[in-house]
Amino acid sequence: MILSLAWKNIWRSKRRSFVVMSAVAIGVWSIIFMVSFYNSMMGAISRNSLQHDYSHIQIHHEGYLSDPGLDFQVKNPSKLLEFHSQISDIKAVSGRLIVNGMVASPKTNLGIQVYAIDPADEAAVTNLPSFLIAGDYFTNIKRNPILLSQKLAEKLKVKVRSKVVITVQDLEVNIRAGAFRVSGIFHSKSPRINNGVVYLRHQDLSKLINSTDTSFNEFAYLLKDNESLIQTKKKMEMKTKNLVRTYREIAPEFDMIEEGSAISKQVITVIVMLALLFGIINTMLMAVLERTKEIGMLRAIGMFKRKIFLMIVLETFMISLVSAPVGLIAGFLTNVYFEKNGGMDLSQYAGALEQYGGDAIFYPEIAQSTYFFLMLVVIITALMGAIYPAIKAVNLKPLEAIRKV
Amino acid sequence: MKVIELKSLSKIYNPDTIPVRAINDVSLSVEEGEFTAIVGPSGCGKTTLLNMIGGLDARSEGSVEVGGVSIQDMSESQLTTFRLQHIGFVFQAYNLIPVLTAKENIEFIMVLQNMDAKTMQERSDDLLDRMGIKDQRDRRPSELSGGQQQRVAVARALASRPKFVLADEPTANLDSGSTEALLDIMAKLNEEENITFIFSTHDQRVIDRAKRVIMLEDGVIVSDEHR
Ligand SMILES: Nc1ncnc2c1ncn2[C@@H]1O[C@H](COP(=O)(O)OP(=O)(O)OP(=O)(O)O)[C@@H](O)[C@H]1O
Ligand SMILES: [Mg+2]
Numbered sequence: 069m070i071l072s073l074a075w076k077n078i079w080r081s082k083r084r085s086f087v088v089m090s091a092v093a094i095g096v097w098s099i100i101f102m103v104s105f106y107n108s109m110m111g112a113i114s115r116n117s118l119q120h121d122y123s124h125i126q127i128h129h130e131g132y133l134s135d136p137g138l139d140f141q142v143k144n145p146s147k148l149l150e151f152h153s154q155i156s157d158i159k160a161v162s163g164r165l166i167v168n169g170m171v172a173s174p175k176t177n178l179g180i181q182v183y184a185i186d187p188a189d190e191a192a193v194t195n196l197p198s199f200l201i202a203g204d205y206f207t208n209i210k211r212n213p214i215l216l217s218q219k220l221a222e223k224l225k226v227k228v229r230s231k232v233v234i235t236v237q238d239l240e241v242n243i244r245a246g247a248f249r250v251s252g253i254f255h256s257k258s259p260r261i262n263n264g265v266v267y268l269r270h271q272d273l274s275k276l277i278n279s280t281d282t283s284f285n286e287f288a289y290l291l292k293d294n295e296s297l298i299q300t301k302k303k304m305e306m307k308t309k310n311l312v313r314t315y316r317e318i319a320p321e322f323d324m325i326e327e328g329s330a331i332s333k334q335v336i337t338v339i340v341m342l343a344l345l346f347g348i349i350n351t352m353l354m355a356v357l358e359r360t361k362e363i364g365m366l367r368a369i370g371m372f373k374r375k376i377f378l379m380i381v382l383e384t385f386m387i388s389l390v391s392a393p394v395g396l397i398a399g400f401l402t403n404v405y406f407e408k409n410g411g412m413d414l415s416q417y418a419g420a421l422e423q424y425g426g427d428a429i430f431y432p433e434i435a436q437s438t439y440f441f442l443m444l445v446v447i448i449t450a451l452m453g454a455i456y457p458a459i460k461a462v463n464l465k466p467l468e469a470i471r472k473v
Numbered sequence: 474m475k476v477i478e479l480k481s482l483s484k485i486y487n488p489d490t491i492p493v494r495a496i497n498d499v500s501l502s503v504e505e506g507e508f509t510a511i512v513g514p515s516g517c518g519k520t521t522l523l524n525m526i527g528g529l530d531a532r533s534e535g536s537v538e539v540g541g542v543s544i545q546d547m548s549e550s551q552l553t554t555f556r557l558q559h560i561g562f563v564f565q566a567y568n569l570i571p572v573l574t575a576k577e578n579i580e581f582i583m584v585l586q587n588m589d590a591k592t593m594q595e596r597s598d599d600l601l602d603r604m605g606i607k608d609q610r611d612r613r614p615s616e617l618s619g620g621q622q623q624r625v626a627v628a629r630a631l632a633s634r635p636k637f638v639l640a641d642e643p644t645a646n647l648d649s650g651s652t653e654a655l656l657d658i659m660a661k662l663n664e665e666e667n668i669t670f671i672f673s674t675h676d677q678r679v680i681d682r683a684k685r686v687i688m689l690e691d692g693v694i695v696s697d698e699h700r
Contacts, residue, residue: 069580069581069584073570073572073573073581076572076573077572079572080571080572361567362567362570362571364567365564365567365568366570367553368527368529368556368562368564369556369557369562369582369585369629369633370553370554370556370557370558370560370582370585370586370633371553371557371585372550372553372585373549373550373553375585466529467524467529467530
């Protein structure tokens with residue numbers, strides 16, 4: 069009876085109830101939308117830098133971190149190249165020789181990092197060829213091909229087949245310069261690579277600096293999946309004296325992104341729920357104060373305080389909870405819509421997004437648990453919103469009812 | 474059998490600031506089956522007296538016994554139980570829950586009493602019938618006339634099987650036709666079922682129907698007349 073009375077009571081002021089219900093539905097929907105959007109953006113940023121830049125695991129000489137260059141090369145490199153035949157979780161490996169240097173065109177010269185790689189291995193790990201926007205992947209130029217990012221190519225004012233000069237220091241700290249021809253121009257998803265990495269073939273750099281074909285200072289491993297990350301790292305550590313690090317250890321921003329995601333999800337939720345909370349309290353207080361006489365009468369004829377309390381709490385619950393599923397479903401459907409229809413296209417803002425390594429197309433991402441979390445949050449909000457009006461109602465004096473009309 | 478026994482009852486409002494002696498040393502007893510009107514000019518203390526009898530307001534001095542039980546020292550929740558189990562209330566207005574139908578309003582108090590569904594059904598149907606509002610059973614208060622609303626209120630008051638019914642100016646908002654009809658029903662219930670009614674009123678037509686008339690003036694009983 070109290071349940072049905074509460075249900076009937078919430079329809080007394082249809083418009084007011086409708087406003088609260090819509091607010092709850094819209095609030096829940098907007099949280100889902102914003103969280104999905106944010107997750108999508110952050111997910112793209114971390115995926116891009118994982119897939120196209122850091123890879124899952126990297127191996128260096130332990131001295132390399134404090135002194136990156138040719139002095140600290142990976143120990144026993146041929147063994148590291150065989151890892152993926154021994155550790156089944158490894159999908160691909162790319163050995164790199166990385167040196168700092170300069171690239172010069174007739175127009176200008178720029179400080180860059182030279183990545184000397186095996187084209188096939190690098191392709192298998194970072195999918196570098198997929199980012200080519202002009203030229204091709206080392207094959208069109210016979211001697212000394214080089215890949216430049218679009219950004220560098222524009223600064224240097226060079227095109228495919230243009231000549232550039234690479235200057236580096238060799239092991240004996242002599243300056244070495246070599247002429248290279250632009251084989252391809254790429255546009256990576258990693259801002260770091262776009263801003264200052266050029267790719268040469270390993271053998272070409274080796275020749276330039278009189279090094280061997282087996283000199284590397286970095287190995288990047290792509291795993292079959294992320295799950296085996298720690299396990300694989302441990303296996304590797306047992307087999308090598310070099311420093312083995314996961315992408316999380318290399319780039320703390322991955323953790324920051326994840327933490328940031330969690331925090332922003334909480335902040336969004338708290339802000340929306342606070343707004344709803346005040347809306348709910350306000351509405352329920354109005355509902356109670358309007359019914360002062362009636363509630364007094366109920367107390368007078370013998371309705372217990374706890375039943376009055378229960379009635380108001382139930383009303384608050386109903387008014388806040390009936391529409392929460394609507395918001396949840398709307399949020400879910402919005403996500404499904406964008407998934408089915410090729411994501412949300414924000415190419416207009418692609419420039420800004422790319423600066424942070426994001427994608428222009430958003431595929432909403434949200435954990436299933438977020439829906440349950442939200443339902444729980446709405447329930448808690450409703451409960452908090454119910455308490456004050458319910459206390460107000462309980463403290464009304466029964467005498468109010470019989471006093472003059 | 475005595476249903477109400479008041480001894481030297483007083484009520485002082487605002488005892489700390491500007492004390493108002495709304496009821497002053499009233500002693501009174503009411504027997505089962507009475508049909509008693511409390512009358513007197515506005516402000517004489519009728520409502521105050523009924524509220525103290527009904528356990529809605531605390532007395533300042535003296536004692537209130539209902540059905541042989543003193544209620545003056547009861548806790549708030551004991552008083553709530555007491556009102557629910559033993560007293561039927563009819564107020565001047567705002568008697569009914571606007572979102573419930575006539576029948577549901579009558580049943581509501583029985584739900585509060587945890588009466589079983591079958592008894593509840595039978596009782597509400599029977600009361601609707603006796604109040605002559607059977608056809609209005611599924612209407613909400615807003616769809617009923619003032620007189621019909623008051624009849625639902627009387628039915629609700631009786632539904633809980635109280636020791637007596639307290640009615641504070643039950644006809645104040647009614648036209649003369651509805652007043653007559655309501656009084657007819659109350660008088661009939663009193664005659665045929667020996668239900669005790671205590672009501673306050675200004676209305677001479679209502680006073681004329683009472684079997685006992687207690688006249689208050691400035692919180693004091695000035696006459697008590699059995700007819
Ligand atoms: N809550 C209160 N605080 C202070 N004084 C009060 C309060 N309630 C009633 N009074 C005073 O007590 C006296 C009796 O009031 P009461 O309402 O009992 O009169 P009444 O006989 O019911 O009047 P009416 O016929 O107008 O309903 C009045 O003087 C009134 O002003
Ligand atoms: Mg009065």
